[in-house]
Amino acid sequence: MTQSTDIQTPVFVLDAARLRANLETAKRVREEAGCKILLATKAFSLPAAFPMMTDYLDGTTASGEQEAIMGHESFGKEVHVYSPAYTKAEVERLTEVAEHIYFNSLEQLDRFADIARNAGAKVGLRVNPGYSNATLGGDLYNPCAPGSRFGEVPSKLDQVDWSRIDIFHVHALCESLHEGSVGLIEFVADNFGQYIEQVSTVNFGGGHFLNKDGYDVDALIAAIKVFKARFGVEVVLEPGAGLVVNTGELYATVLALHWNEVDLAILDASASTHMPDVLEVPYRPDVIGAGQPGQKAHTYRFGGKTCMTGDVIGDYSFDAPLKPGDTIIFTDQMHYSFVKTNTFNGTPLANLAVRWEDGIIESLSDFGYEEFRRRLGR
Numbered sequence: 001m002t003q004s005t006d007i008q009t010p011v012f013v014l015d016a017a018r019l020r021a022n023l024e025t026a027k028r029v030r031e032e033a034g035c036k037i038l039l040a041t042k043a044f045s046l047p048a049a050f051p052m053m054t055d056y057l058d059g060t061t062a063s064g065e066q067e068a069i070m071g072h073e074s075f076g077k078e079v080h081v082y083s084p085a086y087t088k089a090e091v092e093r094l095t096e097v098a099e100h101i102y103f104n105s106l107e108q109l110d111r112f113a114d115i116a117r118n119a120g121a122k123v124g125l126r127v128n129p130g131y132s133n134a135t136l137g138g139d140l141y142n143p144c145a146p147g148s149r150f151g152e153v154p155s156k157l158d159q160v161d162w163s164r165i166d167i168f169h170v171h172a173l174c175e176s177l178h179e180g181s182v183g184l185i186e187f188v189a190d191n192f193g194q195y196i197e198q199v200s201t202v203n204f205g206g207g208h209f210l211n212k213d214g215y216d217v218d219a220l221i222a223a224i225k226v227f228k229a230r231f232g233v234e235v236v237l238e239p240g241a242g243l244v245v246n247t248g249e250l251y252a253t254v255l256a257l258h259w260n261e262v263d264l265a266i267l268d269a270s271a272s273t274h275m276p277d278v279l280e281v282p283y284r285p286d287v288i289g290a291g292q293p294g295q296k297a298h299t300y301r302f303g304g305k306t307c308m309t310g311d312v313i314g315d316y317s318f319d320a321p322l323k324p325g326d327t328i329i330f331t332d333q334m335h336y337s338f339v340k341t342n343t344f345n346g347t348p349l350a351n352l353a354v355r356w357e358d359g360i361i362e363s364l365s366d367f368g369y370e371e372f373r374r375r376l377g378r
């Protein structure tokens, strides 16, 4: 790791002070509701930030073996893992790093749960509750969309031997405010009580947008307390985005200006390679100092250097004309951003950095040709 104060773009910069403020919210929920909170590393895997996060959280939850190993090695504390499908060998290896292993269905449970149990791991079953208020991206991010592959369906739950299940798991939300969190908790209490009475823990998944403006944390705390009082179980939440929302930016540079019916600015950051969610969700990330198209005097369409015509970030307006070399700062770029980057067209990965609480910016990576080449095999 190198230390520097000047920023070479493109680079994602975490702001540690803002992360700590978000973590304080998590701590309050944990303490006041008496629940556990795990970091969903799929949203934010930045080991350099983990020492700070371990003080506030109970552990990590992984999407599969590699994240589980990282959580075990770099975060410590509890490691939970859920994947829609495992191989036998994967479950065997997982028992070395994760002490909470969640299965997606009766089929997976029947084949692999004993491996986990015999190794001393707690066993979870993901249930598809058929409830969600997730609206982001239509059904793209709704775990309970019709035909979803996530979680056992309610009609099969009577076939489960609940005496052998430790954790009842639902993940049903996406960027949801408290109405979603509270709604899910109440829905589960009203519809799945007979199963919950047989387990020791209920995990309400992620999608709780805890630190988003408008999220009523007290409403969440109250709902968890009511749930715990009724069922006497341990409650776990596993947010990703909600822990790191608004804690960092993607810095980019204007490389070239162009015109084709509209003014265009070509950046060293790309939607396709650095912010894939811009295209997948899709959404338009905010830029510091920029307005909506036409709102300020000079409007530009931002795009990356890749050959994909649709590698367009959005339209932005500025008070003054842009020029090559100008820095563009995209806000709220910590969740589902650098964990999803790729090197299409040989585009360099965006580097990673942290602005620590003393203001020093520490560079965490130096991705270059070697990183691109390494991923292409020998």
Ligand SMILES: Cc1ncc(COP(=O)(O)O)c(C=O)c1O
Binding pocket: 040, 042, 043, 061, 082, 171, 173, 174, 175, 205, 206, 207, 208, 238, 239, 240, 241, 242
């Ligand atoms: C099972 C599970 N848990 C937790 C999360 C984290 O969700 P979020 O980052 O929206 O809080 C996800 C996200 O897809 C998930 O699939």
